[in-house]
Amino acid sequence: MxxxxxxxxxxxxxxxxxxxxxxxxxxxxxxxxxxxxxxxxxxxxxxxxxxxxxxxxxLPKGRMFRLQRQVAVQLEERLNQQREEIGDEIVPSDQISHSVINMVNMFMETDHAFLARKNRVRVITDGHDLFHLMLEDIERAHSSIHIEFYTFYNDQIGNDVLDLLIKKAQAGVEVRVIYDPWGSMGTWKSFFKPLIDAGGHVEAFLGTRSAVIDFRLNFRDHRKIVTIDGQIGYVGGFNIGDQYLGRKEKFGYWRDTHLRIVGSGVFSLQARFMLDWNATDRDHPFKDDRIEHKYFPLTKVKGETSLQIVSSGPDSDLQQIKMGYMRLIQTAEKRLWIQTPYLIPDDSVLDSLRIAAMAGVDVRIMIPDKPDHAFVYRATQYYARQLADDGVKIYFYHNGFIHAKTMVVDGRIASVGSANMDYRSFKLNFEINAFIYDPQVATQLEEIYEADMRYSELITPEKFKAQSTYLKFKQTASRLLSPIL
Structure with missing residues (x-):
């Protein structure tokens, strides 16, 4: 037997x-x-x-992006204008370097990311400040409000945003919302019905109606985009939910980084939203004859910031944001300061970080001191331990939960956006980042980093070695699954 x-x-x-x-x-x-x-x-x-x-x-090819032709044409025309100007001063003279020019060219070639100049950019690190500004801007909208978030929760701030959107839709403002059903778990389509009844349009990303019907956990819309009247834009790490205002005991204070952009940089945010919308909703697409005048109004802004809005996702094999991160790492000469809630780099990024540290660059990586996903956090600890052995300074943030996705190089150039330093953001999620060519903004981000260090602990190789054998086992076991976390 x-x-x-x-x-x-x-x-x-x-x-x-x-x-x-x-x-x-x-x-x-x-x-x-x-x-x-x-x-x-x-x-x-x-x-x-x-x-x-x-x-x-x-992701099946049949569900990949069907880019609406006229929007793509608009992007290509703007890109061609930028290519003609590449020989001239593409950014202020004190920022000119071959590395910057090469990065601008790379994003133009891989993502049609034109260089937006003379923007006004505000860095926001507190959820209360962000939603105060965002709701004020939405209140003043007179033409269009476009919102795309990974998370749109049915809680206090979620209802505050929804109520204002209903009010604006009733006043005749075009309101469109894209949300990810997995990221917005617990928020059902019925939550948005009052907005739809008021004339707004709401769609789950790529047409999926619910997290139950959507059988895949991968290929999520992790972008965070807001555009208002085609003139004001928001991009960064915050989502819509009470936890992002520090109202969840599990996380405590929520430390994130977002940008408010006024100027031509909004053009790219608007275009990205329109591409995502037309790939998601075939019944109410953006119309060819209304695109340029309504959604891309000519504005004259006296700003100082040059930037590129770069998106990536499983609809492309190029991993554009990862390429941007690697280019920033390779560009660093003195300082490379990174904040990320998840540190699960692939071998190419891992080697780039090691090379920078071994070449004498001051490489610092700040991560949370608490998990929001157990396996992901243990894998993050594993890679943090490995990088600490290679000379990277690892900081555990203690003042709540740090969710910022930032990289700043030599106080000259920087990146802020939705993409984490992990496999999922590089290959599996739809992401969006702003790459910024402005010493003033880069220096501000360094100052914010230094302020965060006051609430952080430097974890030396000796401290990692002192961790328990069981903890190290969990870290190593989680690391084996890192390519699929």
Whole structure:
């Protein structure tokens, strides 16, 4: 009898391994993710396949972006204008360098990201300040309000925003909202019905109606975009929810970084929203003959900031934001300061950080001292420990939860946006960042970083070594799954 059981078990193991092989290798993916999934599927029969169904499958080509032609044409025309000016002074003379010019060119080629000049940019690090400004701007809107967030919760601030959007829609302002159903878990479509009844338009990203129907955990719309009248824009790390105002005991104070942009940089935020909308909602697309005048009004702004809005996602194999991060790392000569809630870099980014530190660059990475996702946090600790051994200064932020996604180089150039320093942001999520070529804004971000250091602890290699064996085991085990976290 025992022999029969052993035979059945052996058959199950062999069949499971064969199915795992076919399942993983039938789709193109990088080798690290391939072997991580093989590990899960082989060691966790049945359970592993259930996990794969939710987070392992690739996005079908039929669901990829169908870019609305006229919007794409508008972007290409603006990009061509910028290419003609590349030989001239593309940014103020004190910022000119080959690294900056090369980065501008790279984003133009890979993401049609034109260089927006003379913007007014405000850096916002507190949720109360952000929503105060944003609600004031929405209140003054007279033409259009476009909102795209990973998280739009049905809570106090979510209802405050919704009530104002209803009011503006009733007043005849065009209101469109894109939300991600997984990121907005618990917020049902019925929550938005009063806004729809008032004349607004609301869609779950890529047409998915609910988190229950949407079988995939991957390929989420992690972008955070607000444009108002095509003249004011917001981009960064905050979402819409009470926890982002420090109202959740689990997280405490929420430390994030967002930008308010006035100027031509809003053009790219508006265009990105329109592309996402037309890929999501075929019933109410943006019309060709209304695009330029209504949504891209000519504005004269006396600002000092040059920037590029760069987006990336699984609709492209180029990983544009990751390329931007790597270019920033390689550009650093003195200082490279990073804030990220999740530190799970792939080998290329990991090596770039190590090389910078070993070359004498002051590389600092600030991460939370508490988890919001257990496996992700243990993997973050693992990579933090490895980088500390290579000379990177690792800081654990103690004053609540740090969710900012920022990188600042030598007080000259910087990045602020939605993309974390991890596999998911590089390959699996739809993300958006602002790459900023302005010493004044970069210096301000360095000052903010230094202020955050007062609430942070430098975790030396010795402190990492003093961690318990069990904790290190959890970190190492989580790291094995890092390509699919």
């Amino acid at each position: 025992n022999v029969n059981y052993m035979l059945i078990l052996e058959i199950i193991v062999v069949v499971n391994a064969a199915l795992a092989f076919v399942t993983v290798f039938r789709e193109k993916r990088d080798i690290a993710a391939t072997w991580a999934w093989m590990l899960v599927l082989v060691l966790l029969p049945v359970v592993g396949f259930i996990a794969y169904a939710f987070i392992g499958r690739k």
